[in-house]
Amino acid sequence: MKLRISEAVELANSIAQLSGYNKIVTDGGKNRPVQVPYDFTGATRFSLAKNFRTLRTEVQAYEAARNEVVRANDDRGRMEEEISALLRTEIEVDLVILREADFKTELNPIPPTVLSDLMLIME
Secondary structure, three states: OEEEHHHHHHHHHHHHHHHEEEEEEEEOOEEEEEEEEOOOOHHHHHHHHHHHHHHHHHHHHHHHHHHHHHHHOOOHHHHHHHHHHHHHOEEEOOOOOEOHHHHOOOOOOOOHHHHHHHHHHEO
């Protein structure tokens, strides 16, 4: 699959947000937040982990290149142009494509902004 680096960064960030969500519970008369894991099958979790690992490698390479651009440039305008060019760079990545049903959106309160990014890996 071809992605721009900017899409890879956004997708990696969205996958990272799928560990769970905060829910307020009452415990001993006091409200406190707890982390509730999303309800995914083991196969879905494994596919997300594989995708995250693949994307993380690309994101780390981008971050290293970006840091080098920042170090090498005193001209802010030129630096921003070079970073923008890096973000537009297309990469080829081997990602697992999931079905919309794998995300169980009727059970899992995944934010629409996260779902929007995840559409890149949905059939």
